[in-house]
Amino acid sequence: MKKEKLQQLREDYSKSALDESDILEDPVQQFEKWMEEALKSEVPEPNAMTLSTVDMQQKPHSRVVLLKGIEDGNFIFFTNYASQKGEEMEENPNVALCFLWLELERQVRIEGEAEKLPGEQSLAYFKERPYKSQLGALASNQSAVVPNRAFLEERFKELEGKYAEGEVPKPETWGGYKVKPEVFEFWQGRRSRLHDRIKYEKVGNKWDIKRLSP
Template sequence: MDIGAIRKEYTQSGLSRKDLKRDPLAQFSLWFEQARTAEIKEVNAMCLATVRPDGMPQVRTVLLKIFDQQGFVFFTNYRSAKANELADNPQASVLFPWYDLERQVRISGPVEKISKQESFKYFTSRPRGSQLGAWISEQSQVISGRSVLQTMLRQMKEKFKAGTIPLPDAWGGYRIKPVSYEFWQGRANRLHDRFLYQQDGDEWRIDRLAP
């Protein structure tokens, strides 16, 4: 299969320094809302990159659930592969691939667990089925088949058939605390607009990058 000729010109928009907010979180908020308005599918989906102890990078898609001045929060099993990687090297990068708008945002920084209280607050907002799922899945572990999950689901439905489902000990949130943001806008002839925000004390330095 020859895929070398697959090509698309990016012509929707451009990005100049005068368009940028001084605060990268404000710029992200603006683009995120524009992506929501454009009805981008899974607008809060982000590709999360971590590194294994042997140096092999790993990437997967997770969902952003909170973002504010404190950072960007996602939730997972604390015994998962990503959790083990973050325990060894608490640094990560995420990428928001908003292809329909010919945009990408990349954010990097150190990662920390959020408090159990914060995790419980979000956990109780999830649909009951998702709460049960957090108790069932030993994320990233080998299982013999889907029947294992179905059996455990029946057991958990019975166990928690009445009342509030408690927060699993091995489930909660991580917060990425950004030290850099890159905003990427596709342009014609592959001469894309790229702006990098880097933390410089209490301020953010903004540099245009070559495409």
């Protein structure tokens, strides 16, 4: 691809604005408001969020996971504890989340600490998952090297036969995390690249709110 093609890409955002007089004092409530608007606008998978972690060599790694709930201000998601991201969060619980809703010209960045959910909460959610999603979690040793696609499909078929009529057991290494936010940034695209950026930062028990230059 020619460099010029990328340089010529332009979008002039104009759908909305974000003013200090319009935002809520609690960033979690502000996020929930924006999420509701994303749901009503039928944004594809509005709960998809980029999760960034840091390894022991201080190298960052990012991937997309799905937000599965907000409880007591904490952001909930589930994954494999033995995966690369699981191992990195075990060593360094500081993480970043990023939601991008292009249809609304919006982005939300969140920084905070990740902590494992209680085992019973992870088990309860696992039991609510679709049958084949349960099998997929059991079949995959996430992030481990496999010889080929056929290896995974054969493993899945074996488990499908083994648990055709019974309850699928939750893998010991599968479970949930909660991210306790310490920083939020709400971004609203505006014309001429003069975007709106509102930052919330936790100071004690209160949220300090600032406008940032785009």
